[in-house]
Amino acid sequence: MTRFIERHPAWALIVIIAVAVALWLIFAVWPPGLEEAVGRKRVFLNAVFNGITLGGLYFLVASGFTLIFGLMRNVNLAHGSLYLFGGYVGYAISASTGSWVLSFIVAFVLTALVGVLLQVLVFRRMEGQDLRQTMVTIGLSIVFADLMLWACGGDFYQIQTPNWLIGPIELPLLTAVKSSGEPVYLRYPLVRLVIFLASVAIGIAMWLALNRTRIGMIIRAGVDDRDILAATGVRIQVVFVLVFALGAGLAGIAGVVGGTFQSLSPGEDIRFLLASLVVVIVGGMGSIPGAALGALIIGLAEQLGSVYIPTYAIVVTFLIMVLVLALRPQGLLARR
Amino acid sequence: MSVTHDVSVQVHRPASTVERPAARGWPDINNPAAWIVAAILLIMPLIANGFFLIEIFATTLILGTVALSLMFLAGYGGMVSLMQLSIAGFCAYMVAVFGVSGNANISLGWPWWLAVPMALTLAVMFGTLGGALAVRTEGIYTIMITLAIGAAFYYFTNQNWAIFNGHTGINNVSTPRFWGVDWRADIPFYYVVLATAGLCYFAVDYISRAPFGLALQGVRDNPRRMSALGFNVNAHRVAAYAVASFIAGLAGVLQVWNYRQISPGSVSVGACIDILIIAVVGGITRPVGPYIGALVFVLLRTFALDFLVKIGLDGNRFRLLIGLGFLAIVFWSSDGVIGLWQRWRQSQLGEANRQGGGRGHG
Numbered sequence: 001m002t003r004f005i006e007r008h009p010a011w012a013l014i015v016i017i018a019v020a021v022a023l024w025l026i027f028a029v030w031p032p033g034l035e036e037a038v039g040r041k042r043v044f045l046n047a048v049f050n051g052i053t054l055g056g057l058y059f060l061v062a063s064g065f066t067l068i069f070g071l072m073r074n075v076n077l078a079h080g081s082l083y084l085f086g087g088y089v090g091y092a093i094s095a096s097t098g099s100w101v102l103s104f105i106v107a108f109v110l111t112a113l114v115g116v117l118l119q120v121l122v123f124r125r126m127e128g129q130d131l132r133q134t135m136v137t138i139g140l141s142i143v144f145a146d147l148m149l150w151a152c153g154g155d156f157y158q159i160q161t162p163n164w165l166i167g168p169i170e171l172p173l174l175t176a177v178k179s180s181g182e183p184v185y186l187r188y189p190l191v192r193l194v195i196f197l198a199s200v201a202i203g204i205a206m207w208l209a210l211n212r213t214r215i216g217m218i219i220r221a222g223v224d225d226r227d228i229l230a231a232t233g234v235r236i237q238v239v240f241v242l243v244f245a246l247g248a249g250l251a252g253i254a255g256v257v258g259g260t261f262q263s264l265s266p267g268e269d270i271r272f273l274l275a276s277l278v279v280v281i282v283g284g285m286g287s288i289p290g291a292a293l294g295a296l297i298i299g300l301a302e303q304l305g306s307v308y309i310p311t312y313a314i315v316v317t318f319l320i321m322v323l324v325l326a327l328r329p330q331g332l333l334a335r336r
Numbered sequence: 337m338s339v340t341h342d343v344s345v346q347v348h349r350p351a352s353t354v355e356r357p358a359a360r361g362w363p364d365i366n367n368p369a370a371w372i373v374a375a376i377l378l379i380m381p382l383i384a385n386g387f388f389l390i391e392i393f394a395t396t397l398i399l400g401t402v403a404l405s406l407m408f409l410a411g412y413g414g415m416v417s418l419m420q421l422s423i424a425g426f427c428a429y430m431v432a433v434f435g436v437s438g439n440a441n442i443s444l445g446w447p448w449w450l451a452v453p454m455a456l457t458l459a460v461m462f463g464t465l466g467g468a469l470a471v472r473t474e475g476i477y478t479i480m481i482t483l484a485i486g487a488a489f490y491y492f493t494n495q496n497w498a499i500f501n502g503h504t505g506i507n508n509v510s511t512p513r514f515w516g517v518d519w520r521a522d523i524p525f526y527y528v529v530l531a532t533a534g535l536c537y538f539a540v541d542y543i544s545r546a547p548f549g550l551a552l553q554g555v556r557d558n559p560r561r562m563s564a565l566g567f568n569v570n571a572h573r574v575a576a577y578a579v580a581s582f583i584a585g586l587a588g589v590l591q592v593w594n595y596r597q598i599s600p601g602s603v604s605v606g607a608c609i610d611i612l613i614i615a616v617v618g619g620i621t622r623p624v625g626p627y628i629g630a631l632v633f634v635l636l637r638t639f640a641l642d643f644l645v646k647i648g649l650d651g652n653r654f655r656l657l658i659g660l661g662f663l664a665i666v667f668w669s670s671d672g673v674i675g676l677w678q679r680w681r682q683s684q685l686g687e688a689n690r691q692g693g694g695r696g697h698g
Contacts, residue, residue, distance in 0.1 A: 075476045077483075130476050131416065135616060135666045138609055142659030150653065270605050274487045277480050285477070311495055318488035322469060325481065329472040 029177055039308075045173060045186050047307040048300065053192040053261070055299025056199035060254035062276035062283070062291040063206060064247030070223045070286025071243050073130050074123055077137040079251055080273030081144035086111045086252025087259040087268070088148060091157045100162040100260075107252040115248025119241050141269065149266050159259040165191040195257050202250070203292055210288065219243060223286060278317060282324045284331025293333055377530055386522040392638065394526050394594060396630045397533040401587035403614040403626030404533075405580040408540050411620040412549055413576040414556035417470065419482040420584045421611045422489040423463040425603030427588030429493070429500055430455030431509065432598050438508030442501055448512040456585045463581020464574060471573040486608040493600040505599025509592050520593055529590050533627070536583045540623045543579065552576055613662045619672025628673050633658070 005012040026048065030041045065079045076082075086107040093103035118140070126132050168187040177183050210216035218239055221229045230236040258264070258272070275298065280286075283294025301320055305313035324332060376383075380393060406420045434451035437443040446454070470481050493500040500506075511520035519528055543549040554562045555572050563569045592598050601607075610633065618629025640654035665672055 073476075075480060077479075132666060134416075134476050134479055135612075136663065138612065139659050139663035139666055142609070142613075143656060143663065146653060146656040146659060150656075270487070274484060274605070277484050281477075281480060281484065311497070312492075314488060314491040314495060318484070318492075321481075321484060321488075325469050325472055 026173065042184075042186065043307060046188070047303045049186075049188055049192070051300035051303035052296065053196040053299075054303055055296040056196040057254060057257050057261075057295075058275050058279050058299050059203060059292050059295035060199050060250055060257060061272050062279040062295055063203065063288055064250035064254075065276045066280045066283070066286055066288065066291045067206075067250075068244055068247040069280070071219060071226070072123070072240055075130070075134045075137065076247075077134060077273060078118070078141040078144060079137075079247075079276060080269035080271070081141045081148070082111050082114060082248050082251040083255045083258065083272045084148060084264065084266075084269040085114065085144065086255030087159075087264040088152050088157070088255070089252065090256030090259055091159050091264060094159050094256075098160075100160070100165075103159065104253055104256050107256045108249040111252025111255070112245040112249035115244045116241055118248070119244040123244070124237065124240070141273070145266065145269055148269075154266055157259060157264040158262075159256060159264075161191050161260055165194055169193070189261075192261055195261065199257070202253075203288070206288055215239075215242070278321050280331070281321055282332060284334025287331065287333050290331055290333035294331070380530075381523045381526060389522050389526050390594070392634055394529045394590075396627065396634045397529045398587050398590045398594060399611070399614060399634065400618075400627035400630035401533050401536050401590070402584050403611050403618065403630055404536055404540060404623060405583040405587070406611055406615045407618075407620045407623060407626045408543075408583065409576055409580045410615065411622070411625075412544055412552050412556060413573060415470065415573060415576070416479050416612070417467070417482040417577070417580070418479060418608045418612055419463070419466055419470075419486040419489070420580065421608045422486040422603050423459050423466070423581045423584040424588030424591060425493075425598065426462050426489065427455045427459035427585035428592035428598045428602075429506065430458050431589050431592050432506040433499060436510040437506050439501055439506050442499065442506060448510075452589055455589065456582065459585035459588060460578055460581045463584065464578045467577025467581070468574050470577070471570050483605070483608070486603070487605050490600055490603050490605055490608075493603060500600070503600055505597060505601075507597040509596050509598065511593045511596065520596070525593070529594075532586055532590060536586060537623050537627070540583070544623070548572070548575070613658065615672075617662060617665050617672050619674030621671045622674055625672055625674045632661075632673070636661070 026045065061079070061083055064082075065076060068074055068076050068079075089110050090103040090107040093106045094100055097103075122136060122140070123133055126136070167190060169190045171186045171188055173186045208216075210220060218229065218234055221234075222236060222239060226236060254272070255264070258268070262268075279294040279298050280291055281294075282297060283290030283292070297320060298317055301316050302313060305316040309316065377393075381389060384393065402420055402424045405423075406417060409420075410416045431448075431451055432439075433442060434444050434446045434454050435448055436445050444451075466482065466485050469485070470478050473481055493505075494503050496502065511518075513519060517524050519525060544553070551562065551567055552572050554565075555567065555569050559569045562572075591602070595602075614629040614633045615626050616629070617632055618627065619625030636654060636658055640657055644653060644657070671678075
């Protein structure tokens with residue numbers, strides 16, 4: 001952090017000012033002039049919170065994607081299919097047993113199993129031929145999409161939110177002050193906050209696992225140079241399978257999350273594949289903190305965009321990607 | 337970086353060894369099969385009825401031309417671009433926007449000979465800009481970035497009503513009519529498509545042997561060495577994108593004339609990936625590959641439904657069939673149908689040579 005400030009004082013200043021403005025916008029009571037110009041603060045805060053929680057969901061999808069890419073150099077374009085598969089599994093479990101938590105566990109385990117099968121049966125056979133692997137994942141995503149359409153039909157599914165998470169809670173954030181002087185606080189759906197906190201927890205756990213444990217050390221070494229790592233006697237194939245299982249499982253969990261606060265239907269696989277592509281391009285391929293930052297930026301841009309410039313929301317996301325590619329092609333937080 | 341290039345070298349080596357003897361002159365001129373195919377294509381209107389002529393052969397040639405632009409980038413430039421269909425779609429939209437269509441509030445009503453060059457220019461600009469972005473990265477990153485560009489274009493056309501008319505698209509696009517000929521009538525249109533596709537095919541064939549194409553293939557095989565030799569690697573790549581965008585744009589013009597309408601559905605992400613499938617199934621080492629792939633794809637798309645129903649399966653599963661076929665090709669033959677055929681012929685030749693005591697290929 002300090003090195004970043006020393007090396008790029010101008011950028012650091014811009015970032016600090018932007019963060020300060022954002023914090024002021026979130027915490028201060030807006031003066032009337034601003035409300036007239038931009039709209040109600042409640043709308044803005046809702047968009048910001050939607051953006052952050054959507055960013056949490058994107059992070060869940062993209063972190064698995066970026067982890068798999070970082071270690072195996074395999075662009076898994078079937079990642080969106082794993083997301084949708086996890087969502088359908090979660091829906092089936094929650095509809096039949098009524099347990100939301102159980103649906104997470106089953107979705108994680110089943111998608112992780114699919115991931116293991118993919119790694120063992122497909123990707124291990126064509127190691128090092130990344131172009132061919134990418135083509136195979138495209139073929140797989142077509143096959144999976146059609147199989148899921150076959151099994152589940154074209155309907156929309158939504159996973160039932162459990163009772164203890166239904167309803168809004170009041171956050172200690174002022175949206176306005178009534179004329180009587182009574183403060184109005186922001187009300188926000190509890191389930192989205194819980195999901196966001198869970199994704200933050202998963203992110204921190206992944207960071208700790210990667211940076212503080214032995215298996216994390218092996219994975220990081222594999223990202224840097226897998227040939228040398230294999231030469232030191234690590235059973236790299238086992239590590240590959242584990243990482244693929246973890247990445248796929250995370251996509252499955254994300255599917256359940258997405259099925260809870262959005263909906264599941266054919267086509268969502270491509271949407272989330274695209275989202276994770278943009279997120280990792282912005283954040284930097286193979287970097288977990290990059291995926292977190294990218295997910296936050298893209299989630300916020302999408303939600304704020306859809307509130308303030310509804311016609312061009314998707315273009316904003318795209319422009320961010322173009323800007324990052326033009327200024328820093330390797331992504332914001334990737335190492336050169 | 338290096339990994340990707342090793343791969344592309346590996347993939348293309350068989351092609352370059354096969355093509356090298358024919359590197360001078362037109363490679364197809366001594367091939368009787370090529371003459372037969374050309375003759376059949378020319379007299380097609382005598383053989384086929386309107387449905388086959390337009391729905392099968394014209395569509396094949398149009399899709400094949402889009403895939404040809406991808407083949408040009410992937411085969412000679414080593415850049416797998418998934419946005420070629422978006423460029424074609426953009427050009428199609430521009431023809432509809434500048435030309436005459438049923439949506440009078442959007443279309444500017446220019447005559448076709450003004451609207452088409454304008455659309456092509458814009459499409460080349462769009463493709464070149466996208467290419468300039470994509471060449472900042474290498475190999476598999478290119479796939480991702482071009483896929484993201486294609487998807488962004490799809491969502492944009494869905495959301496924008498001022499130019500692209502949202503998800504309904506632009507309908508009743510008028511087609512050219514001059515010299516007393518309705519060029520959208522089945523037979524004239526078939527010849528227009530055939531001429532365009534032939535032009536693109538021979539242009540790509542020519543460029544691949546021209547200095548620019550040779551430099552491009554050098555850039556594909558070893559960019560470092562090429563830049564050490566004084567070639568501007570990125571400029572060659574961006575120029576390749578410009579050429580490919582022009583080809584894709586031509587196909588886009590034909591596409592909008594064929595269907596007389598254009599909507600976001602025809603530039604969807606799935607359709608972009610279909611182009612990749614076509615090119616890979618046909619084979620990305622030779623310009624003829626995309627057309628073979630397109631023929632296979634169009635035949636499957638048209639007849640798989642009836643065929644599946646006939647053998648007692650669900651007719652809606654044709655995408656499954658295409659996906660599985662694509663997987664099989666990628667698994668067993670990295671250079672597509674052409675590769676299979678070449679290998680089969682080489683084994684035949686090898687046997688003949690061995691029997692005749694000639695030089696065997698080992």
